[in-house]
Amino acid sequence: MVQAVGTDAWAAVRDRTARLFARGDAERHTAELARLEETARELTDQADCSTALVRWESSWRARWEMLLDSLPEAELPLFAVGLMQMISSAGQRAGSTSISAGDHGLAVSGDVSIRAESGSLAGGVVAVEGGVSLADPFEGRSRPQ
Structure with a gap:
């Protein structure tokens, strides 16, 4: 959620996060929006925000864990739907932003496949926002002897 600050996804993530934490309480919703805005302000106002x-x-992270731990089991499925909607919304907006790479770089919005043929070696240096999945290069083919 914090990673969304300053991106096109921030407004949607902020609003959904406030709704999830407020759980229908208007006063709490306002307080959560204020806390989220404080987060964004502090992260965008500093030259070095590390x-x-x-x-x-x-x-x-601690607040999310406490919230999830405090939810009655009966509320978890509905809460999970709201959380997945927030994550999906952030991902869709992040996917619509522009990407770039420096000299000799490769910028990709989507999947990348690096394959070695005939027992050769292939590799790449990867900077990823999200996850990486590595597949067996010989999947479906016989391994060279």
């Missing part, structure tokens, strides 16, 4: 980023990520 310390603030670590602090806010830690703070929000």
